[in-house]
Amino acid sequence: MDHNISVHLTEEQLNKRIAEIGAEITKRFQGESVYLVCILKGSIFYTTELAKRIELPMNIDFMTVSSYGSETKSSGIINIKKDLESSIEGKNVILVEDIIDSGYTLSHLCKLLRTRNPKTLTITTLLDKPDRRVVDDVVVDYTGFEIPDKFVVGFGLDYDQRYRNLPYIGFIEDEV
Ligand SMILES: O=P(O)(O)OC[C@H]1O[C@H](OP(=O)(O)OP(=O)(O)O)[C@H](O)[C@@H]1O
Numbered sequence: 812m813d814h815n816i817s818v819h820l821t822e823e824q825l826n827k828r829i830a831e832i833g834a835e836i837t838k839r840f841q842g843e844s845v846y847l848v849c850i851l852k853g854s855i856f857y858t859t860e861l862a863k864r865i866e867l868p869m870n871i872d873f874m875t876v877s878s879y880g881s882e883t884k885s886s887g888i889i890n891i892k893k894d895l896e897s898s899i900e901g902k903n904v905i906l907v908e909d910i911i912d913s914g915y916t917l918s919h920l921c922k923l924l925r926t927r928n929p930k931t932l933t934i935t936t937l938l939d940k941p942d943r944r945v946v947d948d949v950v951v952d953y954t955g956f957e958i959p960d961k962f963v964v965g966f967g968l969d970y971d972q973r974y975r976n977l978p979y980i981g982f983i984e985d986e987v
């Protein structure tokens with residue numbers, strides 16, 4: 812089944828904001844290196860665009876986490892399907908998320924990563940849906956855009972594994 816998808820954020824708007832966040836992170840960690848943690852799969856597009864805009868020595872690592880399955884609502888149960896390859900002890904870790912919705916994923920991940928003693932833990936998300944928050948115990952350092960409570964796809968985000976490749980962020984309007 813296909814969906815009507817309305818464009819909410821264009822590729823240009825996304826990349827402009829990502830460049831701003833990259834510049835801020837570059838300034839904040841001047842003279843140091845950073846360890847980017849990409850939360851697969853959704854964050855892959857944001858991570859690659861952001862990484863290109865951070866002018867610092869960098870390591871990029873990946874975690875696969877899942878809580879949504881084929882639903883549009885979080886189950887609240889976070890599964891770590893793939894863990895990081897290296898130790899983050901003493902590193903400037905930057906956790907890169909595509910979206911914060913209920914907050915379950917971020918809350919769980921932050922608790923887990925802090926147990927591994929990073930030097931700093933910085934959180935960035937491309938999108939934030941504040942109206943949907945259930946768990947709100949994490950301060951986000953860099954947010955791309957706040958969006959209303961509508962299901963979004965594109966730029967890495969999926970609906971039942973579809974639409975990740977759209978170069979923009981769009982709202983699912985209805986089925987056609
Ligand atoms: O704030 P929350 O309600 O926890 O939702 C946010 C999380 O949900 C999505 O991941 P998902 O589990 O759908 O996996 P995916 O990235 O592979 O699509 C998204 O990428 C975030 O990681």
Ligand code: HPA
Binds near residue numbers: 911912961968
């Ligand atoms: O709106 C969304 N779209 C895609 N994936 C998501 N994961 C949480 N919220 C969303």
